[in-house]
Amino acid sequence: MKNVLYYFLNHKKINGTLFYCFEYFACAKQNDPNIIFNIYNISPNDLEIVKNIFRERYVVPEGYLDDVKALNSISELYKTTYTKTLILDLHSFQRTYMFIKNDILCYSNDSHSMERSTTKNVTYYGYYDYQNFDHKTPLKLNFSIFRPIYNTGKKIFVSSRRYNYKEIELPIELQHKEVVTKAESTHHANLFEIFDTMYYFHSDFDTNNRLIPECFFYDKKIVLQLNAKFKDSIALRYEDILKNGLRNYTLDHTDKMICDFLE
Incomplete structure (x- = not known):
């Protein structure tokens, strides 16, 4: 099983990265129904608000929303048993990287030091000159699910x-x-x-x-x-x-x- 992971920002709850994450989650889930979208640091109330916004913006099976889940502790994150984690921003990566045991794919939305690990593979993606990356690709939008x-x-x-x-x-x-x-x-x-x-x-x-x-x-x-x-x-x-x-x-x-x- 694999997951998309996003660290929820309480000072900026609704933002572009949140939508990018859901769109990549939905694209991956079309090919692998076991994909999960985990949102770290989100309250139950905010999780329902976010799900309702996804329902408004996108046309997806309701089952996709069932697989948008909350993670609210380091121990809970550490206990996850995924094979890969996809992260689309450096803030989420930097706040969770040390507690993820499996391989990580990270989109470099800005410049940063490229952390590596001896226990898991960390692969970076990016596109512009101000981003550090291993593979060049732009961050894209899943127009196929736009309402x-x-x-x-x-x-x-x-x-x-x-x-x-x-x-x-x-x-x-x-x-x-x-x-x-x-x-x-x-x-x-x-x-x-x-x-x-x-x-x-x-x-x-x-x-x-x-x-x-x-x-x-x-x-x-x-x-x-x-x-x-x-x-x-x-x-x-x-x-x-x-x-x-x-x-x-x-x-x-x-x-x-x-x-x-x-x-």
Whole structure:
């Protein structure tokens, strides 16, 4: 048996990594029904909230949600008897690595020291120059399970990292639209049915942005304000999708990390 593992962030409960984990879990589970998605450090109430958000965002068998489980102690984690663990962020890896006895596949969402072990294999995946990895592959989205949307509101969704939304001045041509933003640990039900335009204000490094490919998938207008001198996943993903479409970011059973996890 194998598992996807995520360390729950109580200060940022609903975030992109949580969705990436569920999407990789669902992709792997289509090929191996014994795959489990373990969320470490999550309360029973938050677990039910997360499951309901998954039900809203994705079309998957209800049995998949039954296999999203909580782990809430180091001893419980240490007692697990999996053959492989897939981890998609360094925070989860660093908080759990020492207590996992089996082989680990870790996505390097940022730069880090590449921990190795004499008792288990640790393999790193990444894509951009600012990531350390053994194998090159982008972090992808499982569009095959995305729930279709049937309505499109006229609002504008404003996104940014570490920036006061009240200080963001929209371009003149967008100032007439009602603004929607995301606060920490909140979730907008049916978010992609609320807005038709996404405005991204680039204020900080964004390592594996998923909003841009999501907006392309749902056919939203995308407006970027690129303020930084560096190139991270914002500009790189936007330019790549304009040129090549979503194929480089579409998760399926041929993905390198999925293949290695299921092997």
